[in-house]
Amino acid sequence: GAVVSQHPSWVICKSGTSVKIECRSLDFQATTMFWYRQFPKQSLMLMATSNEGSKATYEQGVEKDKFLINHASLTLSTLTVTSAHPEDSSFYICSAPELQGTDTQYFGPGTRLTVL
Amino acid sequence: DQQVKQNSPSLSVQEGRISILNCDYTNSMFDYFLWYKKYPAEGPTFLISISSIKDKNEDGRFTVFLNKSAKHLSLHIVPSQPGDSAVYFCAASPYGGATNKLIFGTGTLLAVQP
Numbered sequence: 001g002a003v004v005s006q007h008p009s010w011v012i013c014k015s016g017t018s019v020k021i022e023c024r025s026l027d028f029q030a031t032t033m034f035w036y037r038q039f040p041k042q043s044l045m046l047m048a049t050s051n052e053g054s055k056a057t058y059e060q061g062v063e064k065d066k067f068l069i070n071h072a073s074l075t076l077s078t079l080t081v082t083s084a085h086p087e088d089s090s091f092y093i094c095s096a097p098e099l100q101g102t103d104t105q106y107f108g109p110g111t112r113l114t115v116l
Numbered sequence: 117d118q119q120v121k122q123n124s125p126s127l128s129v130q131e132g133r134i135s136i137l138n139c140d141y142t143n144s145m146f147d148y149f150l151w152y153k154k155y156p157a158e159g160p161t162f163l164i165s166i167s168s169i170k171d172k173n174e175d176g177r178f179t180v181f182l183n184k185s186a187k188h189l190s191l192h193i194v195p196s197q198p199g200d201s202a203v204y205f206c207a208a209s210p211y212g213g214a215t216n217k218l219i220f221g222t223g224t225l226l227a228v229q230p
């Protein structure tokens with residue numbers, strides 16, 4: 001099936017710094033990608049929709065200035081957590097819909113962010 | 117407001133038996149439902165889906181049933197295998213199809229005992 005990768009798989013940073021997470025569709029093009037966040041023992045919550053060539057669409061309650069999304073190409077979306085704080089520590093997962101073959105959504109392996 | 121709910125946080129089943137995972141939703145506009153399997157610190161893996169125009173979809177050991185009037189769907193795994201042990205999420209698509217944003221349930225941890 002289609003493959004979506006994320007980098008890094010885990011990152012530890014100091015409070016106040018910024019962290020960039022990459023999401024790539026490896027064998028298909030994705031004009032849209034989705035960013036989710038999962039806190040321990042909770043569900044995946046959609047944060048935003050990343051659109052290639054246009055601004056991202058954020059879900060209610062998600063700060064767009066804190067979680068910067070850039071869909072640089074048809075295979076790459078990045079999420080930058082700016083001025084990270086301990087409460088931003090979470091598991092961040094991206095997904096990309098594959099429209100040409102299976103017509104479903106594939107998820108990346110996730111990025112574990114720990115803010116000290 | 118949790119629009120997709122999985123009321124059983126965990127389920128334990130003997131190997132070879134049937135596993136039944138349940139999911140309820142509140143929004144009647146949802147028209148596509150998916151089940152994902154997830155291991156800790158990994159992304160979800162797609163299992164099976166169903167459109168609201170159907171009431172059953174089968175793929176190997178996995179069958180999903182949809183009861184629109186009750187706003188309820190279930191995933192049946194038979195026979196269950198130890199490798200099926202994971203967290204299972206149901207997800208609903210509010211805008212049609214599997215390629216739009218998804219709303220996830222809270223997950224059910226399935227443990228298949230050898």
